[in-house]
Amino acid sequence: MYETTYHRASSVDEAATMFTKGSESKYLAGGHTLIPVMKQRLASPSDIIDLGRIKELIGIEASGDAVTVKAATTHCDVATSKTVQTAIPALAYLASLIGDPAVRHRGTIGGSLANNDPAADYPAAVLAMGATIKTNKRSIAADDFFEGLFATALEEGEIITAVSFPVPAKAGYAKFPHPASRFALVGVFVAKTKSGEVRVAVTGASQSGVLRVTAVESALQADWSAAALDDVAISDDGLFNDLHGSSDYRAHLIKVMAQRALAG
């Protein structure tokens, strides 16, 4: 690891101010992406600003039609939250599949979304449910947030403060884990909003990061059932093709995982 200076912020405003003072600052939440990358000397922030202990960034709230997860809430807290389990069980289930217990007790939803790993789980839920990402500056719709591999709409120094999920009428998630990393080789989140719109997002599969699968969406819009997908053809264009999954295999898994997400 290169030398760096650690700062612990006690409020979002303080963190944002601290950020501007460093020559190359980085926020730190659970550290389960940033620290390994720093240890491999692939990142060399001058300053790291720890968001992990900011009280206003931790917690889960439910209002009538939305569940709001604050940015520094850990995967474990989401997985075990009664609120989430009741309102959006698929989201609690998804969180329970992330990494291992150590990762789930440290890693946070804000960190996961800011990082936007193309094989991370949360982006599928956020995109499929049409969630809103709240930052210290604005609100960003899921459809506008993810901008490809490890890229998001966040501006320099912008802090995710919370994610607001509209409670769906129906939702499910199915993940086929990568044999080595256990991130998603293919993960599919299916959701039907209360207004009846079907949204389906896939993670792990595409070279453009998380994305919606329109072929699946339109089939499910007509008939919300696994059988409705039997004859849907998924193109393997632009899908990852690597040691653990060829693009045709991943295309096939999108369909299979979508069917299992419906069943789950």
Place this chain on the structure above:
Amino acid sequence: MGVEGIGASVKRKEDRRFITGKGRYVDDIKLVGLIHAHFTRSPHAHAKVKGIDSSEAMKMPGVVAVLTGQQIVDDKVGNLICGWAITSKDGSPMKMGAWPAMAPETVRFVGQAVAVVIAETKNQAKDAAEAVVVDYEELEAVPDIRAAIKRGAPQLHPEAPGNVVYDWHIGDEAAVKGAFAKAANVVEMDLTNNRLAPNPMEPRSAIADYDTAEEHYTLYTTSQNPHVARLVLSAFYNIAPEHKLRVIAPDVGGGFGSKIYIYPEEMVALWASKKVGRPVKWTSDRTEAFLTDHHGRDHISKAEMAFDKDNKILGLRVKTHANFGAYMSLFSSAVPTYLYATLLSGQYMIPAIYAEVMGVYTNTTPVDAYRGAGRPEASYLLERMMETAARQLKVDPTELRRKNFITTFPYQTPVIMAYDIGDFGASLDAAMKAIDYAGFAGRKAKAKSEGKLRGIGVSCYIEACGIAPSKAVGSLGAGVGLWESAEVRVNPVGTIEILTGSHSHGQGHETTFAQLISERLGVPISQVQIIHGDTDKVQFGMGTYGSRSLAVGGTAIIKAMEKVEAKAKKIAAHALEASEGDIVIENGEFKVAGTDKSIALPMVALAAYTAHNLPDGMEPGLKETAFYDPTNFTFPAGTYICELEVDAGTGKTSFVNFVAADDFGRLINPMIVEGQVHGGLAQGIGQALLEHAVYDTNGQPVTASFMDYAMPRADDLPSFQLSHTTTLCPGNPLGVKGCGEAGAIGASAAVINAITDAIDNNKLEMPATPNRVWHAIHGKAR
């Protein structure tokens, strides 16, 4: 059996320190003035080193020295050696390129060291290593066997034309030809044995400490065989003579073969410690471990088996290409020859066998022994052949095996090995019973009705352990003898220290060896201390690998114990005024048989050391040494059966059951044996389903972290059902055979045989990842 003697599953003595974090590994050792080394490594698989500019690095904070490959050559440090000479078919010796500890001219694999930075802290060394500017001229790389043997392929070493190290053979080619000529059926397969990265939990580490006044070196290192390390470092590398070099291998966190070898980093640390005049430490990180710990396996083979009309095997022909990577590691040459082809008879009567093995250089990390070393490759090949043959011949795979089992012993195979004893039918029966083999057809049909693909796979393995009779291995080209030594010291108050040349790095010797003493003397194991891993304490030893520690090292302990007991009996007889022949040892006491006269061990020991009243002419003290050279290998064998289901939608495999019936001879501590089998099975299953060290076409490793290299996790594995059938090994007094590698040797074929049964397609390579299995199902459907 005493409560802590042979056959008792006592808890491991060493685990208290390991599970409370009190183990003392090389990296835990702190010396005054310690400084840190970090290597500048090649990012290219094949390149010329045109120049190294370390001027900027030298100016960086904390930097003490930057040393290069040219300096190591200038200082006449020897090249790394390969200790087993193999002769090709045509009588020529194997063709080896030079391997300097740091590359002065050419780098031949990604991760090869070209320079080392030594600095006050590890981080400073890392910072400065990035500032070392190496001018490379990239050369075309040869990333795998097929590319290496192509006509016109880039050449790695001028000494080895065509990238061929040797083209070796064993067996009787004409006899095999004859067998195939009269065959009723022939079964053929192309098989790949996938390359594995060893990944012990503790990465390699070395601390070298040079004492200027004494001109003496101490090397603390992660070694499975510190005496062999000292021997090689002094005899071949020109760093220090044996009496001026102490090698200490303290607690070592796993080896699996990868810590047998002497690596460049330890050599450089030693050499550098004198150059800079301070103790130098190097500890590998996980990425360096992936790049530089020597890999295992990596064969491609073609196998053909001839059967007569009654399904009796007539002959076996095998042609194997073995990948050695860029350089010949210490034992590498023996692995695909004498540790592989000599096991190709398996558990079967095969009248004629002929095997050819071509060893090739590629621009990859060197390949050497990894848990099982050659024997897993042989067992996998043979057991996939047997299962495939049964399917082709339309007979039950267990019946085909049983029909061809060797049933009388000793049995001389056509490929050197002479099996001393075994009962292969008993292990097969036990495993079939444990898994309810008879009921499988019903279970498969039921699974099918539920839309699931269920399969069963058998693997009947045999291995040669207890490595090895020195004369035999010497005649086959080994550079060392493979005996073991032990010293038993009874201290004046009756506690016992056992000094052994074996080295424990997870095997539990501190417990098992103490149990041997407990058995003989009737003393608790707490009274016995096992001392190993220090060339200043233990006189000599060949170390731990090849499941040899108990069969060879344990026997040496027994031999030394016999001498101690003989002397102690004399002392006891003298003290009790009885005849030596009447003395028996029970519960830590020396008794005159049939009387109530006795003297306790501590009193005998005290008498030996006070020497006030010893028999006339007897030397004081109670300490004896023995060297034991085995007369044969030992032959653990058994049957593994795996039942599993494949999810046709995803290609994912899930275990239903996995049973193991092993014959390891006598078990000293059954719990430790179980642990060894569990670990071995995990590695065998890991190879079958998950693990694969892969390079791209430019020789860049694509699996150099756990994000891409799939290590088995607990939930990838089934809960194992183990059992034992026992034939006592006639070759050693304990009747033991060894258990350390069996799981890794036998498991992979059972798994693949089960998957190919489930998906009804024999064309499947390891690792059978979901991606591959899905394609195998899909390819068939199309």
